Amino acid sequence: MKTQVKWRMTAAAVTASLLAAPALAEPLFWSTQAKPVEESQKMREQVLAGFPGGVDYQASDEGPWLTRMQAELQAGSGTIAVLGGLHGDLSSLGAELVDLSGIDSAGVGPAMMDLGKLGTAEQKYIPWMQATYLMVANRKALEFLPEGADLNALTYDQLIAWAKATAEATGGPKFGFPAGPQGLKHRFFQGFLLPAYTRSTVTEFRSDAAVVAWEKFRELWQYTNPAATNYSFMQEQLVTEEVWIAFDHVARIADAFNQRPEDFVAFPAPAGPEGRAFMPVVAGIAVPRTAPDMEQSKALVAYMLQPETQIETLRATNFFPVIATDLPDDMPASVKAAGPAIAAMTGAPDALPALLPMGLGDKGGQFNQVYNDTFERIVLAGQDIREVLDSQAEVLRALMVEANAPCWAPDAASDGPCPVN
Amino acid sequence: MSETTTIRRAGNRVFIAGVALLILWVLLPIWLLFVNALSAPAEVTGFPKRIIPSFNLDSLSFFFGFSGVIDALWNSVKVASVTMILSIGVGAPAGYALSRFDFPGKEVFRFLVVMTRAFPLPLLALPLAVMFIRTGLDDTILGLALVHTTLALPFAVLITFSLFSGIPLELEEAAWTLGCNRVQAFTKVILPLAAPGIAASAVFAFVISWNEVFAAAVLTIENRTLTAFLLQSLDVSPLPLKFAGGAALVLPALFFIFAVRKYLFAMWGIANR
Amino acid sequence: MPRMLPYLLLLPATAFLGLFFLYPFVQVAHDSVMRNGAYTLENFTRMAGHWKFSTAFWNTMLLAAVVVPIQLAMALTMASIVTKLQRGRSSILYIFAIPLGISDLAAGLIWLSVFEQSGFLNSLLVGLGVVDQPILLLGYQNTWVIFIAIVLAEVWRATAIMMVILVAGMGLIPKEYGEAADVFGASRWQKFRRVTLPMLKPSLQTALILRVILAFEVFAVVVALGGTQLPVLMSETYHWQFQMQERGVAAAFAMVILAVSVAFTILILRLLHVPKGARV
Numbered sequence: 001m002k003t004q005v006k007w008r009m010t011a012a013a014v015t016a017s018l019l020a021a022p023a024l025a026e027p028l029f030w031s032t033q034a035k036p037v038e039e040s041q042k043m044r045e046q047v048l049a050g051f052p053g054g055v056d057y058q059a060s061d062e063g064p065w066l067t068r069m070q071a072e073l074q075a076g077s078g079t080i081a082v083l084g085g086l087h088g089d090l091s092s093l094g095a096e097l098v099d100l101s102g103i104d105s106a107g108v109g110p111a112m113m114d115l116g117k118l119g120t121a122e123q124k125y126i127p128w129m130q131a132t133y134l135m136v137a138n139r140k141a142l143e144f145l146p147e148g149a150d151l152n153a154l155t156y157d158q159l160i161a162w163a164k165a166t167a168e169a170t171g172g173p174k175f176g177f178p179a180g181p182q183g184l185k186h187r188f189f190q191g192f193l194l195p196a197y198t199r200s201t202v203t204e205f206r207s208d209a210a211v212v213a214w215e216k217f218r219e220l221w222q223y224t225n226p227a228a229t230n231y232s233f234m235q236e237q238l239v240t241e242e243v244w245i246a247f248d249h250v251a252r253i254a255d256a257f258n259q260r261p262e263d264f265v266a267f268p269a270p271a272g273p274e275g276r277a278f279m280p281v282v283a284g285i286a287v288p289r290t291a292p293d294m295e296q297s298k299a300l301v302a303y304m305l306q307p308e309t310q311i312e313t314l315r316a317t318n319f320f321p322v323i324a325t326d327l328p329d330d331m332p333a334s335v336k337a338a339g340p341a342i343a344a345m346t347g348a349p350d351a352l353p354a355l356l357p358m359g360l361g362d363k364g365g366q367f368n369q370v371y372n373d374t375f376e377r378i379v380l381a382g383q384d385i386r387e388v389l390d391s392q393a394e395v396l397r398a399l400m401v402e403a404n405a406p407c408w409a410p411d412a413a414s415d416g417p418c419p420v421n
Numbered sequence: 422m423s424e425t426t427t428i429r430r431a432g433n434r435v436f437i438a439g440v441a442l443l444i445l446w447v448l449l450p451i452w453l454l455f456v457n458a459l460s461a462p463a464e465v466t467g468f469p470k471r472i473i474p475s476f477n478l479d480s481l482s483f484f485f486g487f488s489g490v491i492d493a494l495w496n497s498v499k500v501a502s503v504t505m506i507l508s509i510g511v512g513a514p515a516g517y518a519l520s521r522f523d524f525p526g527k528e529v530f531r532f533l534v535v536m537t538r539a540f541p542l543p544l545l546a547l548p549l550a551v552m553f554i555r556t557g558l559d560d561t562i563l564g565l566a567l568v569h570t571t572l573a574l575p576f577a578v579l580i581t582f583s584l585f586s587g588i589p590l591e592l593e594e595a596a597w598t599l600g601c602n603r604v605q606a607f608t609k610v611i612l613p614l615a616a617p618g619i620a621a622s623a624v625f626a627f628v629i630s631w632n633e634v635f636a637a638a639v640l641t642i643e644n645r646t647l648t649a650f651l652l653q654s655l656d657v658s659p660l661p662l663k664f665a666g667g668a669a670l671v672l673p674a675l676f677f678i679f680a681v682r683k684y685l686f687a688m689w690g691i692a693n694r
Numbered sequence: 695m696p697r698m699l700p701y702l703l704l705l706p707a708t709a710f711l712g713l714f715f716l717y718p719f720v721q722v723a724h725d726s727v728m729r730n731g732a733y734t735l736e737n738f739t740r741m742a743g744h745w746k747f748s749t750a751f752w753n754t755m756l757l758a759a760v761v762v763p764i765q766l767a768m769a770l771t772m773a774s775i776v777t778k779l780q781r782g783r784s785s786i787l788y789i790f791a792i793p794l795g796i797s798d799l800a801a802g803l804i805w806l807s808v809f810e811q812s813g814f815l816n817s818l819l820v821g822l823g824v825v826d827q828p829i830l831l832l833g834y835q836n837t838w839v840i841f842i843a844i845v846l847a848e849v850w851r852a853t854a855i856m857m858v859i860l861v862a863g864m865g866l867i868p869k870e871y872g873e874a875a876d877v878f879g880a881s882r883w884q885k886f887r888r889v890t891l892p893m894l895k896p897s898l899q900t901a902l903i904l905r906v907i908l909a910f911e912v913f914a915v916v917v918a919l920g921g922t923q924l925p926v927l928m929s930e931t932y933h934w935q936f937q938m939q940e941r942g943v944a945a946a947f948a949m950v951i952l953a954v955s956v957a958f959t960i961l962i963l964r965l966l967h968v969p970k971g972a973r974v
Contacts, residue, residue, distance in 0.1 A: 028642065036658040037487055037651065037666075045488075056643070063543060063936045064638035064649075071550030071639065078554065079642065092939055171827065180921045181929075226833030227811055230921035236660050239466040240812040255659045259462070365937040373745075376922075380834055440775055443768075444789055450804045450850060451792060453814055457807060468828065469817035470807075511706040518703035520896075530704060532956070537715040539907045539955030540722075541931050541948050548718035571714040578707060579904060580859055583896035587866035617862035624794065624858060632797035648797065664807070667800040674795030682788040685858065686865055 026056040027296050030069065031084030033129075033283050034317045035059040042316035051303050062089060069093060069288060078290040081297045083125075087115060087282045090125050092362040097124040097286040098294070103302050107323030111355070116284055119359030119405065125284035128304055129319035131250040132280045133187065134266050134341050136234065141166050141174065141244040142265070152344045154270040156196065156216050159245075163223035166244055175224045176243030179375075182232035184249055186368035189375060191279020191354040192247075193217055196272025200411045201354055202418045205396055206389040213272070214378050214385050221379050229380070238264065249281065250342070251318040254334035261333035268345030275352030277410070278345050282356060283319060352410060359405035367403075370396045393420050451671075458668035462661040480665030484651070493650040494673070496562065497631060500646055501677075503566035504573055504630040505623050511570065512577025512622060513615075517607075519578070520585035538575040542568075543635045550639050560642050568636045573626035580625070584618030585611070620684035624677070631674050647673075726945030737942035741934075741950070750925040751950070757841070757916075757926065758909035761848045765905065768849065769856035774886070776857075777864045787861060794854040802918025805847035806832075809919065834923045841924065847915045852908065856901040863897025864890070899966040906962065907955045927951050 034043045040059045048055040060068070065085070072078025073096050083090065083097075090097070099122035105113060112127040137151075144165035145151065149158045163175040179185050190201050197213035198204035225231075225243055234248035235255040246253065247269070256264050269278050285304055287297040303309060310321035311328065318334055320342070327339070345351065360367050370392055377388045397420040407418035457465050458481055459474035484490060515534075519527060549568060550559070558564035588611055596606035612619075637649035651666045658666065729736050741747055776787045793801070808814045809831050816828035831839050867890060875885045891898070913928040927947055935944035 036662070038483070038658075038662075041487060058642055058645075060638050063932065064546075064635060066936060067543070067547050068550060068639045068642075071547055071554060074547075074551045075554035079560070181917055225811075225830070226835055227830055229834040229923050230806075230810075230832055230919075236466065239660075240468060242811050259466075362939040365939050369938060436775075439771075440786065443772060443775070444786065446850070447789055447792060450801075450808065451796075453807060454800070454804045466812070468812040469820055470812070470814050471817070472814075511710055514703040515707035518700040522700035524700045526701075530708065532959075533711055533716075534707070535903060535907065535959050536719075536952065536956065537711055538904070539910070539952050539959075540715075540719060541911060541928060541951065543932065544722045544935060544944060544948050545715070545718040548721040549714065552717070567710075567714055571710065574707060574710065576904060579900040580862065583859070583863055583900040584866065586896040587863060587893070614866065617865050621858050621862045624791070625855075628794050631795075634797070634799070663803055667803050671796055671800060675792060678791055678795055679788055682784045682791065685787060685791075685861055686784070 026054045027081030027293065027300055028079050029055050029057045029082045029084060029300065030065065030080040031057065031059050032062055032065050032086065032089050033059065033084055033319070035061070039317055043313075047309060047312040047316050050309070051300060055300060065089070066092070069096075072290045073288065076290065077292075078288070079292060080288055081291050081293065082300050083286045083288055084128060085283065085286075087284060087356045088364045088368075090284050090286050091118050091357075091360060091364050093286070093288070094118040094120065094124055094361055096289050098289055098291070098297075099123055100126050100287065100298070100301060103298060103305075105305060107305065107307075107325075109322070112282060112322055115282055115356060115358060119361075125286035126301055126305065127282050127322040128285045129283050129310070129313050129317065130280050130322050131283075131319045132278055132342055132345070133184070133192065133247060133249050133269065134253065134338060134345070135269055136238060136246050136248070136253045136256060136264055136266050138238065138241065138244040139263055139265060144169055151265070151267045152341075153276075153348065154267070156220070156270045156272050159270045160216065160220050160223070163220060163245060167223040170244070173223045173225045174244040175220065176231060176234050176237050176246035176248075177221075177224050177228045178231050178234055178248050178252070179228040180230050180232035184252075185375060186371045187279055187281070188247060189371040190357070190368075192269050192277050193272075195277035195352055195354045195410050196270070196274055199274040199352070201357075202396065202400065202407060203411045203414075203421050205420050206393040207421065209273075210389060211385050214374075214389070216272075218379055218385075250320075250334075250338050254318040254332075254338075257334040257337045258332055261337065264337070266337045266341035268341055268348060271348075271350050275350040276345065276348050277352040277354050279354045279356065282322075355409045357405070358408045360403045361405075363399055363403040363405075366399055367396075370399065396420050454664060454668055454671070457661070457664035460661070462659070465661040465664060480661045481669065483662065484665050484669045489645070489650065490647070490669075493645050493647040496641070496644050497647040498673070499562045500566045500569060500637075501627045501630040503562060504569040505626040507566060507570040508573040508577040508626040509619055509622050512574050513581045513619060515578045516581025516618075517585050517611075519582045521590070534575045534578050537571060542572065542633075546636050546639045549636070553640060559640065560644055562644060565637060565640050565644075565646070566630070568640065569630035569633055570626070572633065573622075573629045576625040576629070577622040580622050581615065581618045584615045588614050617685050620681055624681055624685075627677050628674055631677075632670075722945045722948065725941050726949050727942075729942050737940075737946040738949075740940075741943050741946040746925050746930060750927050750930045753924055754910055754912065754926045754928075755954075757844065757848070757912060758906065760845055761852075762902070762906055762909055764845075764849050765853045765856055766902065768853045769860055769901065772853070772857045773860035773864050774890070776861055791854045791858055793851050794858065796851060798851065798914035799918075801847060801851040802915040805843065805850070805915065806918050809843045832919060832921075834921075837920075837923055840920045843919050844916055844924065847919060848909075848912065851915065852905065855908070856905050859901040859904070860894065860897055863894050863900075867893045895966050899962060902962050902966070903959050906958050910951050910955050910958075927954075 034040050040057060043057045048057055069080060069083065072080055101123040103126060105126055108127050113123070116123055116125045116127055118124040144162055146158050146161045149162070166174045177185065193213050194201060194210060198207055198209040204210060231237055233252045234243065234246040235253050237243040238246055238253065238256040239259055268276065285301050287294065287301065291297045305323065307323060307325045310323055310325060314320055314335060315332065357364060357367055374388055374392045377383045378385050400417045400420065404417050406416065407414040411418060456472065456474040459476050459478070461475055461477040461479060464471070464475060519531065553559040553564050592610050593606045596610045601609065632648060634648045637646045641649060647670060651670060726737050727733055727735065772790045776783050776790065779786060811828050811830050819825045820828060831843065871889050872885060875889050880888065911928050912926055916924050916926050917929055927950060931944050931947040934940050934947060
């Protein structure tokens with residue numbers, strides 16, 4: 001008899017543990033950023049530790065991140081309190097996000113707050129942290145710089161000459177570009193290459209100036225390591241020295257500086273005839289309509305904007321604050337190297353900021369695909385530039401009409417969908 | 422006489438060489454994984470790579486010192502164990518039925534079982550997650566185990582089917598004539614012979630559940646499994662940590678297969694042990 | 695009662711699959727024929743008309759066509775070796791089965807570390823003096839080299855799946871048949887072909903079906919080694935579902951994977967048909 005009771009109790013305990021969903025007192029911060037284990041750990045232990053009651057920070061790949069959020073929305077209830085993601089991640093969820101205009105965000109610049117509206121009248125997300133793309137060079141490559149070139153004020157022609165000289169001296173192509181599956185190459189085309197030659201991202205997509213831009217890139221590609229189609233994080237190739245000059249996101253080159261700070265130097269992206277185009281990356285925080293405790297979620301959003309939190313976030317993720325604040329001296333090497341380069345780029349006399357796409361909703365991925373396909377067809381498959389641009393412009397035009405998205409900087413504002421001339 | 426022994430000896434040598442080659446083929450990449458996991462970070466990104474690691478424990482100790490790793494490990498073990506029990510408990514009877522009986526709907530059922538494995542899980546994850554959230558199975562060990570069992574069922578059903586098909590019906594019939602009822606004949610005669618099939622199903626169920634990452638990432642948040650915890654962040658981590666994480670993930674599965682390996686051979690009777 | 699017995703035995707599995715597979719599957723299949731609330735085949739036309747579709751489709755087919763036969767031969771060899779051995783058989787079986795425990799992401803990682811420019815293969819070649827500088831193996835200009843690398847990685851990773859099933863099945867072949875063949879003077883190869891293989895048919899069927907189905911879903915290793923250069927059906931499914939946010943087209947891709955798997959399953963069932971009377 002006693003053993004029977006014991007078995008029943010064990011069975012009950014086992015079932016309970018199998019079915020246990022632990023009670024959540026901490027809000028769930030569901031994010032696509034700070035994915036590496038050590039970054040997530042820093043988020044939990046340093047950045048979010050100051051929030052009363054603590055925060056459960058969980059980082060995911062885009063696929064599960066989106067699937068989980070969609071499942072909670074469809075089911076009508078969920079555990080996610082706050083969403084963290086890049087502008088592109090959040091723009092696909094626009095309609096399901098709660099208006100956050102009530103939160104004090106005085107320190108954030110108006111251009112960024114505008115991005116957070118996602119093309120609507122409501123504040124769908126609050127900018128959380130920002131980054132941009134930079135160029136990095138191994139100091140060994142500096143001796144091959146062309147005559148009279150200023151590292152902090154290069155042009156694309158000078159960059160091509162430099163890559164060529166380095167390749168010839170070392171016997172192999174040494175320029176690196178994140179053309180791999182998780183590489184952010186589409187942002188390079190949208191925000192750096194094309195605006196530098198055409199002063200636009202969308203409207204002048206198939207102009208003659210755009211043809212020149214792609215011709216220049218094709219030239220640069222000759223000196224690019226052909227394994228670039230596998231590269232997603234240039235820090236790896238920089239450290240193994242497979243690549244000596246690279247372009248990539250600030251957070252994806254950080255490890256090179258942290259491992260060997262003396263060997264690398266960061267510098268601004270090059271300039272084209274129309275200016276030194278660059279695109280900021282913005283990550284935002286939002287609250288989904290299925291959040292279990294709205295007040296707690298909004299309090300967490302406000303907490304992320306405080307200066308101390310922003311500085312700790314920088315230490316943890318290599319993403320810079322969105323509010324104007326002084327940085328203390330004990331920053332990691334990657335921040336110390338990237339900071340001045342970013343300042344030189346954004347403050348350059350010919351600086352030409354290109355904003356992230358706005359108002360595309362869930363068509364953002366397809367928008368990016370237009371630029372990726374253009375790259376693959378022109379540069380990898382070697383097809384005729386004029387033909388490719390014309391046929392891709394058709395796709396782009398149809399997409400802008402379907403999304404009904406007006407133009408954004410650097411394109412001039414438009415009535416109705418952004419035209420492709 | 423001596424010629425045949427020479428031929429046999431040469432044949433033996435070829436055989437042994439072949440076995441050695443296969444063993445090398447299987448073990449070398451695993452060795453390389455551990456070389457990278459046990460090397461200092463600078464060596465992992467350096468060139469040329471060396472074949473002997475420097476037994477630097479930085480990367481590995483980083484992983485094991487990570488808060489939450491032990492809990493995640495334990496969650497993975499729980500999910501995999503439940504998956505094993507469920508998939509064999511549900512799959513073996515089905516395999517038996519398919520092998521012994523002829524009935525309408527047999528081919529349809531076989532097809533259904535096969536189809537489940539032929540459809541990408543990440544697409545099914547969304548409706549499943551909605552269903553789980555609505556029924557309260559969300560973020561539970563049992564919930565994830567149910568999804569993993571669905572993945573492992575085709576293996577359990579088909580493998581037990583092929584094993585049961587290889588056991589002559591005469592053996593069962595003999596047991597019946599000797600006084601066993603159906604259940605006794607099954608447990609005393611068939612089950613021991615089919616044990617390799619059960620063992621193989623158990624191995625697959627464990628390994629499938631252990632290595633599954635997408636459903637685990639969607640369906641578990643507090644009760645994260647080790648794969649959801651580590652594998653996701655691996656692709657954005659620095660290279661040395663990728664290998665350390667990969668090695669850390671592999672070890673428990675290797676231990677499990679080691680524990681079960683004997684049972685993959687038939688026990689007695691038809692083939693000797 | 696005996697009439698109902700098979701159905702009773704099947705009931706748990708059917709209920710399981712009905713609830714956890716059919717129910718979500720019907721929803722996704724429904725997505726594949728819906729667009730903006732109307733029934734349409736537009737998802738399929740969009741999928742088929744996309745310039746990457748036929749590349750992805752034929753890449754997947756070609757990869758499966760090359761990898762699976764190699765794996766079948768290797769699995770049969772390994773299973774025969776293990777069954778034949780007297781001493782150390784469980785250790786060697788364990789060694790052969792080790793790749794089962796490796797997830798496909800980890801396998802992609804390992805083989806990338808072998809083939810990349812600063813990887814082990816190049817280290818070996820440079821160390822032996824065969825080349826002075828590391829050679830670029832995975833460049834996008836040599837897609838066939840990437841293909842071979844993927845074949846090697848997949849053969850290494852997934853052969854154990856078939857081997858374990860075949861070992862379990864081989865154990866049931868009565869020794870008497872082999873001994874009878876020996877008495878009649880059959881060579882080893884004849885014994886294998888005439889005795890072992892036919893008796894292994896049910897296990898062969900299972901092993902092939904399962905392996906072929908998984909081969910059409912190959913993904914992580916291809917992405918690790920080939921980057922964006924070798925699209926396969928599964929990588930396109932992911933791409934359309936999560937980056938392009940087109941659930942319908944992703945579902946269409948999944949239906950294609952399913953259709954191909956079903957077709958080949960039928961083929962294998964026909965080719966390896968186990969006639970009723972021939973059961974031992």
